[in-house]
Structure formats: structure tokens, C-alpha cells
Amino acid sequence: MHLTPGGAPDWCPDPRVLKVTVGGHCPQKEPQSPVSRGSRRYLICLDLLCLCIVSIPFLICELGVVPPVHRGFFCDDTTIQFPVIHQETISDTVLISVGILITGVTIALGECYRVSRQNNSKCRPREGYLAAVYYQLLPFLFGSALGQSITNVAKLSAGRLRPNFLAVCQPEGLNCTTGYIETYRCTGDAGAVTEARKSFYSGHASFSMYSMLYLTFYLQVRLTWRGARILRPLVQFVLILVSLYTGFTRISDYRHHPSDVVVGFLQGALVAYWVVFHISDLFSKKQSEYVTVPPRPETPETFTNC
Numbered sequence: 001m002h003l004t005p006g007g008a009p010d011w012c013p014d015p016r017v018l019k020v021t022v023g024g025h026c027p028q029k030e031p032q033s034p035v036s037r038g039s040r041r042y043l044i045c046l047d048l049l050c051l052c053i054v055s056i057p058f059l060i061c062e063l064g065v066v067p068p069v070h071r072g073f074f075c076d077d078t079t080i081q082f083p084v085i086h087q088e089t090i091s092d093t094v095l096i097s098v099g100i101l102i103t104g105v106t107i108a109l110g111e112c113y114r115v116s117r118q119n120n121s122k123c124r125p126r127e128g129y130l131a132a133v134y135y136q137l138l139p140f141l142f143g144s145a146l147g148q149s150i151t152n153v154a155k156l157s158a159g160r161l162r163p164n165f166l167a168v169c170q171p172e173g174l175n176c177t178t179g180y181i182e183t184y185r186c187t188g189d190a191g192a193v194t195e196a197r198k199s200f201y202s203g204h205a206s207f208s209m210y211s212m213l214y215l216t217f218y219l220q221v222r223l224t225w226r227g228a229r230i231l232r233p234l235v236q237f238v239l240i241l242v243s244l245y246t247g248f249t250r251i252s253d254y255r256h257h258p259s260d261v262v263v264g265f266l267q268g269a270l271v272a273y274w275v276v277f278h279i280s281d282l283f284s285k286k287q288s289e290y291v292t293v294p295p296r297p298e299t300p301e302t303f304t305n306c
Contacts, residue, residue: 044134047138050142051138051141051142051145054142054145054146054149055145055149056149057149057150057152057153058145058148058149058152060152061149061152061153061155061156062152064194066156067156067194068155068156068159068194068197068198069156069157069158069159069197070159070197071159071160071161071197072180072181072182072183072184073161073165073166073180073181074179074180074181075174075176075179075181076176079163079257080161080162080163080164080165080166081163081166081167082163082164082167082254083164083167083254084164084167084168084254085164085253085254088249088253088255089249089252089253090204090246090249092203092204095204095207095208095246096207099144099207099208099211099212100141100144100211102211102215103140103211103212103214103215103218104137104140106215106218106219107133107136107137107140107215107218108133108137110136110218110222110223111129111132111133111136112129112132112133114132114222115128115129115132135280135281136218136280136282139275139276139279139280140211140214140275140280142275142279143210143214143271143272143274143275143279144207144210144211146271146275147206147207147210147267147268147271148203148206148207150267150271151201151203151206151207151264151267152203154200154201155198155199155200155201155203156198158199158200158201159197159198160197160198160199160200160257160260161196161197161199162195162196162197162198162199162254162255162256162257163199163254163255163256163257164196164254164255165196165197165199168186168188168189168192168193168195168196169184169186169187169188169193169196170186170187170188171184171185171186171187172184172185172186172187173185199255199256199257199260200257200259200260200263201256201259201260201261201263201264201267202247202250202255202256202260202261202263202264203264204246204247204249204250204255204256204264205243205246205247205250205256205260205261205262205263205264205265205268206264206265206267206268206271207268208242208243208246208247208268209243209247209264209265209267209268209269209272210268210269210271210272211243211268212239212240212242212243213239213240213243213268213269213272213273214272214275214276215239216236216239216240217272217276217282217283218276218282219232219235219236219239220232220236221282221283223235243265243268244265247261247264247265248261
């Protein structure tokens, strides 16, 4: 081993870059200033406030505070003459419950397992279970609220009529000789008629694609078991297939036009990509502060004066 004029080995790097320990022992990190409990509570409150703010458009639309745009129709428009199917294949309650439950439970279990393994390693800093779950679930919930808020704003702004609009509306005294009918009165249930004006775009398609694609990205990072190479892509394929099936049922139930479902898929995928790569830290590349080199035959020694 050759020594530099300073007495350090020639292979020793710049001490400003890293610290090398010979012998395989884990070096001690420099202590960082702890975050006070007050600061943590403030940051958590700020996160929850942002989550509530981004949910406001969704809640306003769901509570019926703002009505959808009133649009007319052509009597010969066959795209809005489908019958009413009262029993939905996948209801709103099932969609939201299953989407949040599957993704939330998977993230919680995955983070608990990751933290358990990390805390058993002497070379990694210890991390709390609740903190790990919180920092992974928060971006998912934020993206869910944001995506549904965008979807509901689009529904009210576009006011596109659903495929079963005429069957739901049951317009009174319909006169088809004028071509485009803008003034008409619906005799059907008022709440159902309001919902029949919210076709564009599909909330089922957007939320199912968002939740399943987000979970697909999460498994890509966390499911690193190499025992079965095709297990992870198989699970990811099933998740995307579930999302596609959910969106396609909206077409067969005559609740959305095919273009509504396609746009919903696209919006959900874009929101999932944005949240995963620009809000969460799933794919962040954290450079290690220390490098441990293989042990040498000499007595283990730490070089700090490189």
C-alpha cells in the first residue's frame, strides 16, 4: 500500500466527500439537530390543512352546492337513448372503500416491514413505524383528493349528458321538429337528472387508475424479493387489469361514454405519475454518506486524515 505525502493511503478519497472504514464496521453518522415536537405538530397540521384545501372542490361538488351546466340535446342523438340500469356493477362506495383500503393497507404493511428490517440493520438509522406510514400515505391521500376534485370540476363545467339521460330525464312534451332542443323540463327524479348531467369524465376510471397505478409504482420500489422474478409484474398486471375493468363497467352500465372512460384513465395515470415522482420520495435517489470497503488483512483501522 502506497502512502501519500500526508501519510494517508493513495486510495483514500477526499475527506470532504466520504469517510472510509476498513474492517467492515459501520461508521457513526454526524448527529443531526432533532426536530422539536412543536415543529412536528406544526408540519403535520400544515399537511392536514393542505389536504383539506385540496378536498374542498370535491366536497362542494358532492354536496350539490354548484349545479352542473344545463345542456340541450338532439332528438336523434342515439348516444343518450340507452336504458337505465339501476344496479351498478361497482358503486361509488365500493370503489372508494376498496381503492383506499387496498392501497392503504398495502402501504402500511410494506412500510412496517421495511422499517422492521431497517431497524435490525446496524448500518442504517432507526425510523419509526408511524412516521414511515404517514410519509407514504399522505401523498397518496393528497393525490386522491386532488384527482377527484379535478374530476368533479370537469363534470360540472362540461355538463355532458350520460348515455341514459333521456330515460332518466323523461322530458315533458318533447318536440323533435326543432332539431336541437335547449329548453325542456324533466319529469324524472331531480337528483337522478342532476347526476345524468355529469358524464364527462369518468370518476370511476380516474380514481381506479390512480389508486392501482400508485400501488403499482409502490410495489416496484418496495417489492424487491428476487426469489420469484415474475411475481411483482404479475401483481402489477392484476392491479392494472382491475382498474381497466372498473372503467369498462361504466360503459356497460350506460353511465359513461367510451371517451369519458379514456379521459378518466389518462387523468388518473397523470396524477399518479405526478404524485409518485414529484411529491412522494419513493423514487428519490438518496446518496449514502458513507462507504464501507471490504476488510483488509491489517488490523481494522479508520482513516480520517486523508
